Amino acid sequence: MNGNAGTDSSATSPGAEELVDQLLDAPGNAETTEERILQAAAEQVEDFGLRRFTIDDVARRVGVSRVTVYRYFPKKNRLIEALVLHEMRRFLRAVEEATRSCATLEERLVEGFVFGLLYLRQHRLLRRLLRSEPELILPALTTEGERVLAAGREFIARFAREEAAAGRLPLDEEEIQAVSELLTRAVLSFVVTPHSVLDLETPEGIRHFAEHYLAATLRGILALRDSRGS
Numbered sequence: 322m323n324g325n326a327g328t329d330s331s332a333t334s335p336g337a338e339e340l341v342d343q344l345l346d347a348p349g350n351a352e353t354t355e356e357r358i359l360q361a362a363a364e365q366v367e368d369f370g371l372r373r374f375t376i377d378d379v380a381r382r383v384g385v386s387r388v389t390v391y392r393y394f395p396k397k398n399r400l401i402e403a404l405v406l407h408e409m410r411r412f413l414r415a416v417e418e419a420t421r422s423c424a425t426l427e428e429r430l431v432e433g434f435v436f437g438l439l440y441l442r443q444h445r446l447l448r449r450l451l452r453s454e455p456e457l458i459l460p461a462l463t464t465e466g467e468r469v470l471a472a473g474r475e476f477i478a479r480f481a482r483e484e485a486a487a488g489r490l491p492l493d494e495e496e497i498q499a500v501s502e503l504l505t506r507a508v509l510s511f512v513v514t515p516h517s518v519l520d521l522e523t524p525e526g527i528r529h530f531a532e533h534y535l536a537a538t539l540r541g542i543l544a545l546r547d548s549r550g551s
Contacts, residue, residue: 337471341479344410344472345417355393357383359407362400367446371457376400405461408446409469413476415440426484427536430504433477434531439524441512451513462513473505474498491546500539507535 361382366374376397380387394400419436423429441447450458462469478501484490485497492500511521520526 337475340468340472341413341475344406344413354383354385354389358385358390358393358400359404362404363408363446366404367449370449370454371401372454374401408444409472412437412440412444413472416476420480426481426490427539429480430539431528431531431536434504434508434535435524435528437508438511438521438527441508442515447512459513462509466509470502470505470509473508474501477501477504491543496542500542503538504535 358379361379362374365378365382369378374397376387376390376394379400380390383390390400394403416433416437420429420433423432447458460466478497481490481492481497481501482494485492490497511517515521519530521530
């Protein structure tokens with residue numbers, strides 16, 4: 322990842338918009354065989370981890386043949402990748418629903434951070450991997466986490482662009498990208514490394530942090546633009 326990506330106006334990684342479209346627009350029908358396979362895969366990993374994860378185990382959980390599973394996911398890695406996207410889709414849709422009634426970007430920022438951090442900290446699959454197999458999941462959230470970061474940044478940036486288009490947020494695209502990345506990185510950091518001098522152990526503490534630091538950062542950026550006459 323280019324070290325200048327955070328300040329480049331082209332910071333959105335190729336495919337980020339398409340990925341978010343895919344995650345939010347996918348039907349996610351619980352009755353389909355593909356969805357049942359993904360749900361069974363999630364339960365298998367939750368119970369036994371990735372090291373002991375096999376296609377045969379997933380097939381038994383679903384009650385189908387291994388040939389059926391391979392028809393949808395030809396390789397184990399393809400199934401794992403699909404599982405990651407499946408869980409990311411559930412997360413983004415949940416955040417979207419939780420912030421739907423928010424009237425401003427600042428409200429969405431606060432509510433989205435509080436809901437998102439609590440959701441991920443309580444996510445059984447993610448907690449299981451961080452606890453027992455951190456070496457398998459941490460790269461996907463840190464050193465090799467460009468795709469996750471890009472998806473989160475683009476998801477948040479969409480709300481900011483709506484506010485900007487309506488004339489309620491005087492930020493250009495570069496600044497929208499920067500604020501969106503800041504929030505995404507904050508969520509990832511506090512999920513991966515939860516211990517902090519900040520009080521982030523309770524919903525009240527998380528909300529206090531979001532209101533007094535994240536929302537204040539946004540207001541500070543807006544005030545700085547105003548003082549410069551932008």
